[in-house]
Amino acid sequence: MSSQELPKLSLSKKDWKLRKDITFLNHGSYGACPISILEEQRKWVDLMEEQPVLFFRELNARMRVSREAIGTYLHAKPENICFMTNATYAVNVIAHSLGKYYMEEGDEIVTTDQEYGACKRAWDEHAMARGVKWVEAVMPIPCVSANEMLERLWEKVTRRTKIIFVSHISSPTAIRFPVEEMCKRAREQGIMTFIDGAHAPAQIDLNLETLGADFYTGNFHKWMCTPKGSAFLWVSDKFLKKITPLWVSWGSWIPTLKDSYFLDENEFLGTRDYSPFLTLPFALNWLHSHNWPTVQLRNRTLQLRTTLKLIQTIPGIRSMQKDGKPDGQLFMGVVLLPEGTNTEGMKAWLYDQRQVEVVVHKWLGHPIMRFSVHAHVSEEDCDRLVQTVKEYFTTQHILERPKL
Numbered sequence: 001m002s003s004q005e006l007p008k009l010s011l012s013k014k015d016w017k018l019r020k021d022i023t024f025l026n027h028g029s030y031g032a033c034p035i036s037i038l039e040e041q042r043k044w045v046d047l048m049e050e051q052p053v054l055f056f057r058e059l060n061a062r063m064r065v066s067r068e069a070i071g072t073y074l075h076a077k078p079e080n081i082c083f084m085t086n087a088t089y090a091v092n093v094i095a096h097s098l099g100k101y102y103m104e105e106g107d108e109i110v111t112t113d114q115e116y117g118a119c120k121r122a123w124d125e126h127a128m129a130r131g132v133k134w135v136e137a138v139m140p141i142p143c144v145s146a147n148e149m150l151e152r153l154w155e156k157v158t159r160r161t162k163i164i165f166v167s168h169i170s171s172p173t174a175i176r177f178p179v180e181e182m183c184k185r186a187r188e189q190g191i192m193t194f195i196d197g198a199h200a201p202a203q204i205d206l207n208l209e210t211l212g213a214d215f216y217t218g219n220f221h222k223w224m225c226t227p228k229g230s231a232f233l234w235v236s237d238k239f240l241k242k243i244t245p246l247w248v249s250w251g252s253w254i255p256t257l258k259d260s261y262f263l264d265e266n267e268f269l270g271t272r273d274y275s276p277f278l279t280l281p282f283a284l285n286w287l288h289s290h291n292w293p294t295v296q297l298r299n300r301t302l303q304l305r306t307t308l309k310l311i312q313t314i315p316g317i318r319s320m321q322k323d324g325k326p327d328g329q330l331f332m333g334v335v336l337l338p339e340g341t342n343t344e345g346m347k348a349w350l351y352d353q354r355q356v357e358v359v360v361h362k363w364l365g366h367p368i369m370r371f372s373v374h375a376h377v378s379e380e381d382c383d384r385l386v387q388t389v390k391e392y393f394t395t396q397h398i399l400e401r402p403k404l
Protein backbone atom coordinates (compact mmCIF):
# COMPACT_ATOMS: atom_id res chain seq x y z
CA MET A 1 0.00 0.00 0.00
CA SER A 2 1.34 3.47 -0.83
CA SER A 3 1.41 6.22 1.74
CA GLN A 4 -1.24 8.14 -0.22
CA GLU A 5 -3.77 5.45 0.68
CA LEU A 6 -3.33 5.97 4.43
CA PRO A 7 -6.21 8.08 5.80
CA LYS A 8 -5.10 11.44 7.18
CA LEU A 9 -5.80 12.15 10.85
CA SER A 10 -6.49 15.30 12.82
CA LEU A 11 -4.21 13.91 15.57
CA SER A 12 -0.46 13.46 15.77
CA LYS A 13 2.29 13.04 18.35
CA LYS A 14 2.18 16.74 19.25
CA ASP A 15 -1.22 16.11 20.86
CA TRP A 16 0.47 13.86 23.44
CA LYS A 17 3.18 14.52 26.02
CA LEU A 18 5.24 11.68 24.57
CA ARG A 19 8.99 12.34 24.34
CA LYS A 20 10.10 13.31 20.87
CA ASP A 21 13.42 11.47 21.13
CA ILE A 22 11.72 8.08 21.59
CA THR A 23 10.09 6.11 18.79
CA PHE A 24 7.17 5.07 20.95
CA LEU A 25 5.61 1.90 19.60
CA ASN A 26 4.36 0.36 22.80
CA HIS A 27 1.01 1.99 23.43
CA GLY A 28 -0.31 -1.45 24.33
CA SER A 29 1.28 -1.82 27.75
CA TYR A 30 0.01 1.29 29.56
CA GLY A 31 -1.70 3.47 26.93
CA ALA A 32 -0.81 7.15 26.57
CA CYS A 33 -3.12 10.03 27.38
CA PRO A 34 -3.40 13.13 25.13
CA ILE A 35 -2.76 16.59 26.58
CA SER A 36 -6.36 17.78 26.15
CA ILE A 37 -7.73 14.80 28.12
CA LEU A 38 -5.14 15.32 30.88
CA GLU A 39 -6.23 18.96 31.08
CA GLU A 40 -9.85 17.88 31.48
CA GLN A 41 -8.82 15.50 34.27
CA ARG A 42 -6.92 18.37 35.93
CA LYS A 43 -10.15 20.41 35.98
CA TRP A 44 -11.88 17.65 37.95
CA VAL A 45 -8.99 17.39 40.41
CA ASP A 46 -9.05 21.17 40.90
CA LEU A 47 -12.81 21.14 41.45
CA MET A 48 -12.37 18.47 44.10
CA GLU A 49 -9.69 20.43 45.91
CA GLU A 50 -11.61 23.74 45.81
CA GLN A 51 -14.44 22.36 47.97
CA PRO A 52 -13.89 18.67 48.76
CA VAL A 53 -17.10 18.19 50.75
CA LEU A 54 -19.31 19.66 48.05
CA PHE A 55 -17.43 17.64 45.42
CA PHE A 56 -18.15 14.35 47.19
CA ARG A 57 -21.75 15.38 47.85
CA GLU A 58 -22.24 15.80 44.12
CA LEU A 59 -20.14 12.82 43.10
CA ASN A 60 -22.92 10.22 42.66
CA ALA A 61 -24.81 12.31 40.12
CA ARG A 62 -21.62 13.10 38.18
CA MET A 63 -20.56 9.46 38.10
CA ARG A 64 -23.96 8.62 36.68
CA VAL A 65 -23.40 11.08 33.82
CA SER A 66 -20.15 9.26 32.99
CA ARG A 67 -21.79 5.86 33.26
CA GLU A 68 -24.63 6.87 30.95
CA ALA A 69 -22.19 8.18 28.33
CA ILE A 70 -20.13 4.98 28.51
CA GLY A 71 -23.30 2.85 28.48
CA THR A 72 -24.30 4.41 25.17
CA TYR A 73 -20.81 3.89 23.77
CA LEU A 74 -20.59 0.23 24.83
CA HIS A 75 -24.26 -0.58 24.11
CA ALA A 76 -25.04 -1.49 27.69
CA LYS A 77 -27.41 -0.41 30.43
CA PRO A 78 -25.58 2.01 32.75
CA GLU A 79 -26.63 0.10 35.88
CA ASN A 80 -24.67 -2.92 34.65
CA ILE A 81 -21.40 -0.96 34.36
CA CYS A 82 -19.22 -0.11 37.30
CA PHE A 83 -16.04 1.91 36.90
CA MET A 84 -12.96 0.20 38.24
CA THR A 85 -9.36 1.33 38.49
CA ASN A 86 -8.08 -1.29 36.07
CA ALA A 87 -8.86 -4.65 34.50
CA THR A 88 -6.72 -6.47 37.05
CA TYR A 89 -8.89 -5.12 39.85
CA ALA A 90 -12.07 -6.09 37.97
CA VAL A 91 -10.84 -9.67 37.52
CA ASN A 92 -10.08 -9.79 41.24
CA VAL A 93 -13.64 -8.62 42.04
CA ILE A 94 -15.22 -11.39 39.96
CA ALA A 95 -12.80 -14.09 41.09
CA HIS A 96 -13.46 -13.08 44.69
CA SER A 97 -17.27 -13.03 44.34
CA LEU A 98 -17.48 -16.26 42.34
CA GLY A 99 -14.95 -17.97 44.57
CA LYS A 100 -17.09 -17.04 47.55
CA TYR A 101 -20.63 -17.64 46.27
CA TYR A 102 -20.62 -19.73 43.13
CA MET A 103 -17.70 -22.11 43.01
CA GLU A 104 -16.62 -25.04 45.08
CA GLU A 105 -13.75 -27.46 45.29
CA GLY A 106 -13.40 -29.45 42.07
CA ASP A 107 -15.08 -26.84 39.86
CA GLU A 108 -13.07 -25.85 36.82
CA ILE A 109 -12.15 -22.59 35.11
CA VAL A 110 -11.47 -23.26 31.44
CA THR A 111 -9.09 -20.76 29.90
CA THR A 112 -6.20 -20.48 27.45
CA ASP A 113 -2.43 -20.39 27.83
CA GLN A 114 -2.47 -16.80 26.48
CA GLU A 115 -3.97 -15.08 29.53
CA TYR A 116 -2.49 -12.14 31.35
CA GLY A 117 -0.35 -13.28 34.29
CA ALA A 118 -1.78 -10.88 36.87
CA CYS A 119 -5.31 -12.11 36.09
CA LYS A 120 -4.29 -15.72 36.50
CA ARG A 121 -2.83 -14.79 39.89
CA ALA A 122 -6.16 -13.18 40.85
CA TRP A 123 -8.00 -16.43 40.15
CA ASP A 124 -5.29 -18.27 42.02
CA GLU A 125 -5.77 -16.13 45.11
CA HIS A 126 -9.57 -16.15 45.20
CA ALA A 127 -10.65 -19.42 43.61
CA MET A 128 -7.83 -21.90 43.18
CA ALA A 129 -6.95 -21.40 46.84
CA ARG A 130 -10.40 -22.90 47.54
CA GLY A 131 -9.78 -25.96 45.39
CA VAL A 132 -11.07 -24.68 42.04
CA LYS A 133 -9.00 -25.94 39.09
CA TRP A 134 -7.42 -23.80 36.35
CA VAL A 135 -7.60 -25.71 33.07
CA GLU A 136 -5.63 -24.25 30.15
CA ALA A 137 -6.23 -24.96 26.48
CA VAL A 138 -3.02 -24.63 24.51
CA MET A 139 -3.34 -22.20 21.61
CA PRO A 140 -0.77 -23.05 18.95
CA ILE A 141 1.86 -20.55 17.89
CA PRO A 142 1.73 -19.52 15.05
CA CYS A 143 -1.94 -19.14 15.74
CA VAL A 144 -4.74 -21.02 14.04
CA SER A 145 -8.21 -20.09 12.79
CA ALA A 146 -11.00 -18.86 15.07
CA ASN A 147 -12.80 -22.18 14.65
CA GLU A 148 -9.78 -24.22 15.61
CA MET A 149 -9.20 -22.05 18.68
CA LEU A 150 -12.80 -22.57 19.70
CA GLU A 151 -12.48 -26.33 19.30
CA ARG A 152 -9.24 -26.42 21.29
CA LEU A 153 -10.95 -24.57 24.11
CA TRP A 154 -13.95 -26.87 23.99
CA GLU A 155 -11.79 -29.99 24.27
CA LYS A 156 -11.15 -28.82 27.87
CA VAL A 157 -14.78 -28.33 28.80
CA THR A 158 -16.19 -30.99 31.14
CA ARG A 159 -19.24 -31.23 33.37
CA ARG A 160 -17.10 -29.61 36.10
CA THR A 161 -16.54 -26.49 34.00
CA LYS A 162 -18.09 -23.58 35.86
CA ILE A 163 -16.71 -20.65 33.93
CA ILE A 164 -14.78 -19.84 30.77
CA PHE A 165 -12.30 -17.01 31.23
CA VAL A 166 -10.68 -15.73 28.04
CA SER A 167 -9.06 -12.52 26.81
CA HIS A 168 -10.85 -10.72 24.02
CA ILE A 169 -7.44 -9.72 22.62
CA SER A 170 -4.48 -11.52 24.16
CA SER A 171 -1.69 -9.45 25.64
CA PRO A 172 1.42 -11.46 24.69
CA THR A 173 0.34 -12.52 21.21
CA ALA A 174 -2.38 -10.05 20.06
CA ILE A 175 -4.75 -12.86 19.19
CA ARG A 176 -8.43 -11.86 18.94
CA PHE A 177 -10.46 -14.73 20.31
CA PRO A 178 -13.91 -15.54 18.89
CA VAL A 179 -15.62 -14.51 22.11
CA GLU A 180 -19.16 -14.16 20.72
CA GLU A 181 -19.12 -17.81 19.63
CA MET A 182 -17.54 -18.89 22.92
CA CYS A 183 -20.21 -17.11 24.96
CA LYS A 184 -23.04 -18.50 22.84
CA ARG A 185 -21.82 -22.06 23.14
CA ALA A 186 -21.13 -21.70 26.87
CA ARG A 187 -24.60 -20.30 27.50
CA GLU A 188 -26.17 -23.29 25.74
CA GLN A 189 -24.29 -25.54 28.17
CA GLY A 190 -25.03 -23.49 31.29
CA ILE A 191 -21.42 -22.35 31.73
CA MET A 192 -20.60 -18.82 32.87
CA THR A 193 -18.30 -16.62 30.76
CA PHE A 194 -15.95 -13.83 31.72
CA ILE A 195 -14.17 -11.90 28.95
CA ASP A 196 -11.03 -9.95 29.73
CA GLY A 197 -11.31 -7.10 27.26
CA ALA A 198 -8.41 -5.06 28.66
CA HIS A 199 -7.32 -4.28 25.08
CA ALA A 200 -10.74 -3.92 23.49
CA PRO A 201 -12.37 -0.49 24.05
CA ALA A 202 -11.67 1.83 21.11
CA GLN A 203 -9.33 -0.63 19.40
CA ILE A 204 -12.37 -2.61 18.31
CA ASP A 205 -16.06 -1.73 18.57
CA LEU A 206 -18.02 -3.36 21.38
CA ASN A 207 -21.65 -4.21 21.94
CA LEU A 208 -21.89 -5.68 25.42
CA GLU A 209 -25.59 -6.49 25.22
CA THR A 210 -25.22 -8.70 22.16
CA LEU A 211 -21.78 -10.13 22.99
CA GLY A 212 -23.47 -12.45 25.44
CA ALA A 213 -20.97 -12.78 28.29
CA ASP A 214 -21.85 -12.92 31.97
CA PHE A 215 -18.97 -10.64 32.90
CA TYR A 216 -16.79 -8.34 30.83
CA THR A 217 -13.98 -6.01 31.84
CA GLY A 218 -12.19 -3.46 29.72
CA ASN A 219 -9.63 -0.70 30.11
CA PHE A 220 -10.32 2.80 28.85
CA HIS A 221 -6.76 3.87 29.64
CA LYS A 222 -5.27 1.78 26.86
CA TRP A 223 -6.66 2.39 23.36
CA MET A 224 -9.28 4.97 24.35
CA CYS A 225 -6.40 7.09 25.70
CA THR A 226 -8.09 8.13 28.96
CA PRO A 227 -6.22 8.88 32.20
CA LYS A 228 -4.58 5.94 33.96
CA GLY A 229 -6.96 4.26 36.37
CA SER A 230 -10.08 4.18 34.19
CA ALA A 231 -11.57 0.79 33.47
CA PHE A 232 -14.94 -0.89 33.85
CA LEU A 233 -16.60 -4.09 34.87
CA TRP A 234 -19.85 -5.03 33.17
CA VAL A 235 -22.06 -7.61 34.85
CA SER A 236 -25.14 -9.23 33.30
CA ASP A 237 -28.54 -8.73 34.99
CA LYS A 238 -28.43 -12.17 36.59
CA PHE A 239 -25.44 -11.23 38.76
CA LEU A 240 -26.28 -7.65 39.69
CA LYS A 241 -27.12 -8.62 43.27
CA LYS A 242 -24.12 -10.85 43.86
CA ILE A 243 -20.94 -8.99 43.04
CA THR A 244 -19.18 -7.57 46.07
CA PRO A 245 -16.05 -5.41 46.18
CA LEU A 246 -12.62 -6.47 47.34
CA TRP A 247 -12.66 -3.84 50.01
CA VAL A 248 -15.94 -3.08 51.63
CA SER A 249 -16.99 0.54 52.02
CA TRP A 250 -20.29 2.21 52.90
CA GLY A 251 -22.42 0.47 50.27
CA SER A 252 -26.06 1.48 50.69
CA TRP A 253 -25.60 2.65 54.30
CA ILE A 254 -25.15 6.11 52.81
CA PRO A 255 -27.43 7.78 50.23
CA THR A 256 -26.88 6.31 46.76
CA LEU A 257 -28.78 6.71 43.52
CA LYS A 258 -30.05 3.12 43.94
CA ASP A 259 -29.22 2.28 40.34
CA SER A 260 -28.20 -1.26 41.31
CA TYR A 261 -26.80 -3.22 44.26
CA PHE A 262 -23.72 -3.87 42.13
CA LEU A 263 -23.08 -0.12 41.85
CA ASP A 264 -24.00 0.71 45.42
CA GLU A 265 -21.42 -1.76 46.65
CA ASN A 266 -18.65 -1.32 44.12
CA GLU A 267 -18.54 2.28 42.93
CA PHE A 268 -18.00 4.41 46.00
CA LEU A 269 -14.96 3.00 47.78
CA GLY A 270 -14.24 5.89 50.11
CA THR A 271 -11.84 8.75 49.52
CA ARG A 272 -9.94 8.13 46.32
CA ASP A 273 -9.38 9.82 42.98
CA TYR A 274 -12.54 9.64 40.84
CA SER A 275 -11.23 12.11 38.23
CA PRO A 276 -10.32 9.41 35.61
CA PHE A 277 -14.00 8.35 35.53
CA LEU A 278 -15.36 11.90 35.46
CA THR A 279 -13.14 12.63 32.46
CA LEU A 280 -14.81 9.91 30.36
CA PRO A 281 -17.61 11.98 28.74
CA PHE A 282 -14.96 14.45 27.53
CA ALA A 283 -12.81 11.56 26.25
CA LEU A 284 -15.77 10.18 24.31
CA ASN A 285 -16.34 13.58 22.70
CA TRP A 286 -12.64 13.70 21.85
CA LEU A 287 -12.95 10.30 20.18
CA HIS A 288 -15.95 11.38 18.12
CA SER A 289 -14.47 14.76 17.22
CA HIS A 290 -11.43 13.01 15.71
CA ASN A 291 -13.57 10.71 13.61
CA TRP A 292 -12.72 7.42 15.31
CA PRO A 293 -13.60 5.11 12.42
CA THR A 294 -10.90 6.91 10.41
CA VAL A 295 -8.43 6.59 13.29
CA GLN A 296 -9.21 2.87 13.48
CA LEU A 297 -8.83 2.37 9.75
CA ARG A 298 -5.55 4.23 9.61
CA ASN A 299 -4.03 2.49 12.66
CA ARG A 300 -5.07 -0.94 11.40
CA THR A 301 -3.75 -0.23 7.91
CA LEU A 302 -0.42 1.05 9.16
CA GLN A 303 -0.09 -1.86 11.59
CA LEU A 304 -0.74 -4.37 8.83
CA ARG A 305 1.62 -2.63 6.47
CA THR A 306 4.42 -2.62 9.03
CA THR A 307 3.83 -6.22 10.04
CA LEU A 308 3.86 -7.36 6.44
CA LYS A 309 6.87 -5.23 5.64
CA LEU A 310 8.76 -6.77 8.54
CA ILE A 311 7.79 -10.26 7.57
CA GLN A 312 8.59 -9.78 3.93
CA THR A 313 11.94 -8.09 4.28
CA ILE A 314 13.71 -9.53 7.31
CA PRO A 315 14.95 -13.08 6.97
CA GLY A 316 13.87 -15.36 9.80
CA ILE A 317 10.90 -13.26 10.93
CA ARG A 318 7.58 -15.03 10.61
CA SER A 319 3.91 -14.19 10.80
CA MET A 320 2.01 -14.95 14.02
CA GLN A 321 -0.72 -16.49 11.85
CA LYS A 322 -0.30 -19.99 10.54
CA ASP A 323 -1.96 -19.05 7.27
CA GLY A 324 0.02 -15.78 7.12
CA LYS A 325 -3.21 -13.75 7.07
CA PRO A 326 -3.12 -11.02 9.71
CA ASP A 327 -6.22 -10.13 11.75
CA GLY A 328 -6.82 -6.75 10.15
CA GLN A 329 -8.82 -5.33 13.10
CA LEU A 330 -6.03 -4.51 15.51
CA PHE A 331 -3.71 -1.63 16.31
CA MET A 332 -1.20 -4.11 17.76
CA GLY A 333 1.06 -6.26 15.62
CA VAL A 334 3.05 -9.30 16.70
CA VAL A 335 5.72 -11.16 14.76
CA LEU A 336 7.74 -14.25 15.58
CA LEU A 337 11.46 -13.52 15.74
CA PRO A 338 14.07 -16.05 14.58
CA GLU A 339 14.46 -19.00 16.95
CA GLY A 340 17.34 -18.41 19.34
CA THR A 341 16.98 -14.61 19.39
CA ASN A 342 18.35 -13.14 22.58
CA THR A 343 15.19 -11.17 23.39
CA GLU A 344 16.58 -9.32 26.40
CA GLY A 345 19.64 -8.26 24.44
CA MET A 346 17.56 -7.18 21.47
CA LYS A 347 15.11 -5.18 23.61
CA ALA A 348 17.97 -3.43 25.39
CA TRP A 349 19.74 -2.64 22.10
CA LEU A 350 16.60 -1.27 20.48
CA TYR A 351 15.93 1.04 23.38
CA ASP A 352 19.41 1.97 24.62
CA GLN A 353 21.08 2.32 21.23
CA ARG A 354 18.20 3.32 18.97
CA GLN A 355 15.50 4.68 21.35
CA VAL A 356 12.82 2.40 19.94
CA GLU A 357 10.24 1.27 22.52
CA VAL A 358 8.59 -2.04 21.60
CA VAL A 359 7.87 -5.28 23.43
CA VAL A 360 10.46 -7.97 22.76
CA HIS A 361 10.13 -11.06 24.90
CA LYS A 362 9.95 -14.81 24.99
CA TRP A 363 6.46 -16.18 25.23
CA LEU A 364 6.11 -19.90 25.89
CA GLY A 365 9.57 -20.35 24.42
CA HIS A 366 8.89 -18.30 21.28
CA PRO A 367 10.82 -15.05 20.73
CA ILE A 368 8.21 -12.42 19.91
CA MET A 369 8.07 -8.72 19.09
CA ARG A 370 4.89 -6.72 19.70
CA PHE A 371 4.45 -3.17 18.46
CA SER A 372 1.54 -0.75 18.60
CA VAL A 373 0.24 1.83 16.19
CA HIS A 374 -1.93 4.64 17.49
CA ALA A 375 -2.69 8.13 16.27
CA HIS A 376 0.58 9.45 17.74
CA VAL A 377 2.60 6.95 15.66
CA SER A 378 3.70 8.19 12.24
CA GLU A 379 4.62 6.28 9.11
CA GLU A 380 8.20 7.38 9.75
CA ASP A 381 8.07 5.74 13.21
CA CYS A 382 6.99 2.48 11.59
CA ASP A 383 9.68 2.74 8.91
CA ARG A 384 12.23 3.39 11.63
CA LEU A 385 11.12 0.25 13.42
CA VAL A 386 11.58 -1.81 10.27
CA GLN A 387 15.01 -0.32 9.55
CA THR A 388 16.18 -0.68 13.15
CA VAL A 389 15.10 -4.30 13.43
CA LYS A 390 16.82 -5.00 10.10
CA GLU A 391 19.95 -3.31 11.41
CA TYR A 392 19.80 -5.38 14.59
CA PHE A 393 19.63 -8.66 12.74
CA THR A 394 22.35 -7.60 10.30
CA THR A 395 24.86 -6.23 12.80
CA GLN A 396 24.03 -7.39 16.34
CA HIS A 397 22.20 -10.65 16.22
CA ILE A 398 23.97 -13.35 18.16
CA LEU A 399 21.97 -16.48 18.76
CA GLU A 400 21.53 -17.61 22.33
CA ARG A 401 23.72 -20.56 23.23
CA PRO A 402 21.71 -23.76 23.15
CA LYS A 403 21.12 -25.13 26.68
CA LEU A 404 23.30 -28.14 27.37
Ligand SMILES: Cc1ncc(COP(=O)(O)O)c(C=O)c1O
Pocket: 028, 029, 086, 087, 088, 089, 115, 116, 118, 119, 167, 169, 170, 171, 196, 198, 199, 219, 231
Ligand atom coordinates in the same frame (compact mmCIF):
# COMPACT_ATOMS: atom_id res chain seq x y z
C1 LIG B 1 -5.31 -9.10 28.53
C2 LIG B 1 -4.98 -8.19 29.67
N1 LIG B 1 -5.69 -8.31 30.80
C3 LIG B 1 -5.46 -7.49 31.84
C4 LIG B 1 -4.49 -6.52 31.80
C5 LIG B 1 -4.27 -5.66 32.99
O1 LIG B 1 -4.53 -4.32 32.75
P1 LIG B 1 -4.33 -3.29 33.94
O2 LIG B 1 -2.86 -3.22 34.22
O3 LIG B 1 -4.85 -2.01 33.44
O4 LIG B 1 -5.06 -3.84 35.09
C6 LIG B 1 -3.73 -6.38 30.64
C7 LIG B 1 -2.67 -5.36 30.58
O5 LIG B 1 -1.97 -5.18 29.61
C8 LIG B 1 -3.97 -7.24 29.55
O6 LIG B 1 -3.27 -7.15 28.43
